[in-house]
Amino acid sequence: MIGSLVSTGRRRKLAAGPHRALIIAAATFSAWVVYANLFTISDPLVLGILFVSGIFAIMFVAIGASPNAPDRVPAYDFALSGLSIACGVFFFLNATIISDRISLLEPFTTSQFFFGTILMILTLEATRRTTGLGLTSVVVLFLIYNWFGYLLPPPFGHGVSEFSYLLDILVFTTDGIFGVPIQVVASYVFLFVMFGTFLSASGGGEFFFNLAALVTGRTRGGPAKIAVISSGLYGTMSGSPTSDVVATGSITIPVMKRLGYTARFAAGVEVAASTGGSAMPPVMGSAAFILAEYTGVPYNDIVVAAIVPALLYYLGVFGQVHLRAVKYDLRPSEDEIPTVRQTFATGWVFLIPIIGIVTALLSGYSPTFTAGVGVLMILLASSLMKRTRLSPWGIIEGLGDTTLRILPVAGACAAAGLVIGGLSMTGLGMKAANVILVVSNSQPFVTLIIAAIVTIVLGLGMPTPSAYILAAVLVGPALAKLGYPILQSHLFLLYYAVLSALTPPIAVAALAAAAIADEDPFKIALSAVRLAVVGFLLPFAFIWNPGILLLGDVEANTLAVVGGILATIAIAISVEGTYGANITYIERILLLIGAVACITPLVGVSLAGIVLILGMLMRYGVLLKRQTKPEPIKAGG
Missing domain, CATH: 1.20.1270 (Substrate Binding Domain Of Dnak; Chain:A; Domain 2)
Structure with missing residues (x-):
């Protein structure tokens, strides 16, 4: 049952020729995103239209319809890809007409109705393939409510909504599919993912691992401490607990098991460490960018506020790992620890772009500009040494891999746009907030507990950005009504959206670790929750004492x-x-x-x-x- 909720379409392993063609197409799209963000397109509607249609066209070729989909691309997936391009062409050619039309008053033309409906269907299918049935089912439920909610009694009912009314808000404005989530993904999230892709491709991941090993590898519990630090460093760039587990856990989990750690503990350490990366500045995953856009709080302020809680989270995980290692006398493996010279022989070049990004953010430059500069700096820095230098084809692969990595996030955020548009149309967000306040009797502490539980439940089986977005529109208004400052309350929701990745019963990060550790994912999740206990308490702490956020x-x-x-x-x-x-x-x-x-x-x-x-x-x-x-x-x- 749980498997079906989180199972996604299979990433195809195409033959050499088709794979090369896909990489070139994805790289071309990636290069266009950079050009559009830094040099040309400023109209958010046009950017959203071209981004969604392009990403969907690549998605239906790269990802099959089921976990057992064949590697060969069937005709119907080429047809879906073609329909995505057709929708993009139609909306782009009619962008001015769409921008100037008066929503809900001007009737649709036949072509507008057709392409709008097709785009909504394509969005649902893209969501199902990239994130599974969990998020897709939630979106469908909201769409059903938006369409038929007028049949419900007060206070949950709303005005009569014809399908054309729904289509108008969700597809033909920037409140739906082309809304804030996809705008954020199409801009600085994409560029920061590109930065992380090139950093990894040039050997940055190995540098992070060696740096962590150098610092803690010779202490008791060394391999587990290496996992904590390296996963945190890598996770702040990747922004995905699941991908972080796969990338770093494939190294750290076998090493821990080989040195006598139980599979459950080894995987639990990796899951807890990888999950926290999505809350670690300076990148913090795509959800932090959405938080900045949604709340209007400058991203630089969010980074500064989030640094102490993130460090406390990792101090908690690190401390428990150390105490467990001392208790069971878990010794390090001396032969696998690099020297300072080995670590920095080539690794020093990766400090240049990281310092550059932090400096640019703290200097007040926009996240989009900062990410663009970061990409340029990692390409220049990696070219300084032969071992880290990327070949021309390596750069093309990096561009293509960026597009392929962004597919799940794009699918989730396009679907989240459908939810946000529907909530704004029906006012369900405020109704949900009122229900929460009634249940909690407007008691601040009880409301916070309910907010945390609801956010975790919303996040089960979902990507962090989707979980945060849903919590922001459904739970955020309740916290606002109680007078909680917007930055504190939304960081509160973001933390529990992040922690949902390791919380049973679904715990998608634990599912990823289970395949590597060969252990029950539920047991791994329980172990990870125990190691991450500080993370579950931190949001209450910084709501109570804003000094923890340096406010x-x-x-x-x-x-x-x-x-x-x-x-x-x-x-x-x-x-x-x-x-x-x-x-x-x-x-x-x-x-x-x-x-x-x-x-x-x-x-x-x-x-x-x-x-x-x-x-x-x-x-x-x-x-x-x-x-x-x-x-x-x-x-x-």
């Missing part, structure tokens, strides 16, 4: 960060039940009480919590030192 004055921010670090360490010790030796349940409870006190915005309480945690950590340090101190040799012995 206060210097003193408040400093106290919040120090308290957050100590609270994270305390939670890790409490969850694992050890600091190197087992602790009692009373100590666990004291640590949790101290953790809560540390993150409170009340200065006196926070200082008391910090003193309590520091005192317990100092005590544990003394006890641990006594345990490891060698026994003195007795006289005459």
Whole structure:
């Protein structure tokens, strides 16, 4: 049952000739996206039209209709690809007419009705192939509600909606398919994915792995710590927990298993580490760009606000991995650790584009411009050394792979546009917000709990961008009505959209790890949830204390960060039940009480919590030192 919800169409393995033709077509499309964003097209409707039709045309050739689809492209997929191009040509040639027409008043022509309906059907099929039945079913349910919701009693019913009314909003305006999600994907998300593609193709992924191995590989639990750091570094560029698990987990999980880690723990570490990458600045996956566009908060502000929570998340995972390694004496593998010279012999070139991107973002340049500069810098930096240099065909492959990597995100965001358009048309978002407030009796803490649960449920089996978008339009208004600031509340929703990737029962990231680890995905997901427990608590912490997001004055921010670090360490010790030796349940409870006190915005309480945690950590340090101190040799012995 779960498998059918998350199973997607099969990525075809075409023969050499057709594969080369597909890569060239995808690379041409990719080059056009760069040109359109940086040099020409400024009309969002035209950009959306050309992007959607082009990406669909490639999608129906690259991805089969089912998990068992043949490698050879059948005639009906060529027909769907042709229809996508035909829709793009029609909408492009009629873009001015479509922009000038008065929605809901001017009747459709026969051709407008035909191509609009075809494009909606193509969007649903593209969503099903790229993201599975889960998201597709949600979209279909919303479409049914939009069309037949007038039959429902108040407060859930709405005005009579004919199909033409629905089609008008969802296809012929920038509120539907061509709305904010696809606009974001067609601009800076695409360019940042291109940056990550070229970074990986030139050897950046290997550099991240070696860097993590160099820092932590010789400590206890080294391979698991390598997985945590390398997955976080790679994940912030890839923006997809599932692809991160596949890319880095194929290396780290077998190494951990070979050194005596259980398959469940090894896979759980990889899943928890990979999932957090989507919340790690500077890229944070495509959902962060959508958050910036949807809320109007500058992306630079989002990056600054998100840095401390992301680091605390990884501190929590890293801390639990370390404590588990100490408890079970999990030793490193010395022969697989690179030297500083080996790591930076060629890896230093990858620091140039990363520093460049961070500098450009902090300097106030737009994300689109920053991503474009990043792509140019990675191409120039990689050309400095023979080992990292990309050949002309390698550059074409990088361009083509960018388009192929963006297919699932594009399919999900086009479908999300259908949902957003329908919600704005029927007012369901505000109705859902009112229901949430009624259920919670407008109690802030209860509302936050419901918001977290709803976001996780919406995200089960869905890509992070789709989960966040649905939560933003259905749950976001409830948080706004309670007066929560927009940045804090939407980062709250984004975190739970990200964490849905590792939450049972579906846990798509765990499903990806299960194939590598040869372990039950449900058990992997439970292990990952335990390792990521800090991530589930963080959103409540930064809603309560905005200093964790660096939104206060210097003193408040400093106290919040120090308290957050100590609270994270305390939670890790409490969850694992050890600091190197087992602790009692009373100590666990004291640590949790101290953790809560540390993150409170009340200065006196926070200082008391910090003193309590520091005192317990100092005590544990003394006890641990006594345990490891060698026994003195007795006289005459």
